[in-house]
Amino acid sequence: MPATTPMLEVNNLYVHYGGICALHQVSLHVDPSEIIAVIGANGAGKSTLMKTIAAVKDFTSGSIQFMGMPLKKDPYKVVMDGITLVPEGRRIFAPLSVRENLLLGAYTRSDRQEVAQTMEEVLELFPRLRERLHQRGGTLSGGEQQMLAVGRALMSRPKLLMLDEPSLGLAPIIIDTMFEAITRLNQQMGLTILLVEQNASLALELCHRAYVLKTGHITMEGNGRELLEDERVRSSYLGITGG
Numbered sequence: 449m450p451a452t453t454p455m456l457e458v459n460n461l462y463v464h465y466g467g468i469c470a471l472h473q474v475s476l477h478v479d480p481s482e483i484i485a486v487i488g489a490n491g492a493g494k495s496t497l498m499k500t501i502a503a504v505k506d507f508t509s510g511s512i513q514f515m516g517m518p519l520k521k522d523p524y525k526v527v528m529d530g531i532t533l534v535p536e537g538r539r540i541f542a543p544l545s546v547r548e549n550l551l552l553g554a555y556t557r558s559d560r561q562e563v564a565q566t567m568e569e570v571l572e573l574f575p576r577l578r579e580r581l582h583q584r585g586g587t588l589s590g591g592e593q594q595m596l597a598v599g600r601a602l603m604s605r606p607k608l609l610m611l612d613e614p615s616l617g618l619a620p621i622i623i624d625t626m627f628e629a630i631t632r633l634n635q636q637m638g639l640t641i642l643l644v645e646q647n648a649s650l651a652l653e654l655c656h657r658a659y660v661l662k663t664g665h666i667t668m669e670g671n672g673r674e675l676l677e678d679e680r681v682r683s684s685y686l687g688i689t690g691g
């Protein structure tokens with residue numbers, strides 16, 4: 449018997465796009481308060497995995513359990529239950545202000561006072577967003593848009609925050625800010641996080657445990673340190689050979 453029930457448990461998951469199988473027999477679990485990374489190259493199936501757990505994409509077979517219950521097949525209900533995805537490419541609403549974008553993230557919540565409280569927490573986490581509260585989303589820099597995308601996801605008060613390539617296209621200093629914020633959410637608020645990254649070294653340094661996804665298959669798993677030192681990971685995902 450494991451000491452804790454996993455928050456999220458994915459078992460033997462198969463996902464198809466028409467006749468193409470994008471995920472083959474994928475199994476993984478996320479325990480409460482963990483940061484779990486899934487690393488893999490372009491087209492490995494990382495976004496497909498995120499979308500399937502967010503119920504935006506159907507699965508063919510296998511199972512997904514969240515908090516001991518089968519995942520609902522409705523993206524809105526999945527957010528209500530506590531899973532929120534920050535999608536690849538951020539998907540900010542460009543014509544809307546930062547504040548309006550944040551409020552959209554609270555679309556499943558009705559208590560205005562509590563929503564205002566969460567917005568205050570988000571603005572404390574990302575002070576740059578406070579300075580730009582009335583600026584249009586589309587005029588933010590790439591890094592600010594990523595902060596807004598994460599902030600918007602936090603507005604739903606998730607139990608499990610999923611991040612699809614939070615570092616993509618960002619300058620190193622902004623990546624640091626983003627990963628510090630992710631660490632703080634985990635350490636100070638106990639938020640459980642599942643992230644996928646092509647930037648394997650960053651993800652492996654940050655996470656507690658990780659899975660390697662290769663053409664739709666999980667090929668390795670272990671703690672972040674172990675994988676950082678593994679020869680196969682170093683040569684395939686970190687661009688380091690020998691030594």
Ligand SMILES: Nc1ncnc2c1ncn2[C@@H]1O[C@H](COP(=O)(O)OP(=O)(O)OP(=O)(O)O)[C@@H](O)[C@H]1O
Pocket residue numbers: 465468470488489490491492493494495496497536646
């Ligand atoms: N809507 C779709 N229709 C058909 N095939 C798709 C669709 N979306 C993804 N695929 C295919 O599924 C596979 C996995 O794609 P996915 O986007 O999940 O990969 P990824 O690991 O997120 O890649 P990247 O690092 O480029 O974001 C790819 O072969 C891709 O071509």
Ligand SMILES: [Mg+2]
Pocket residue numbers: 494495496536612
């Ligand atoms: Mg992707």
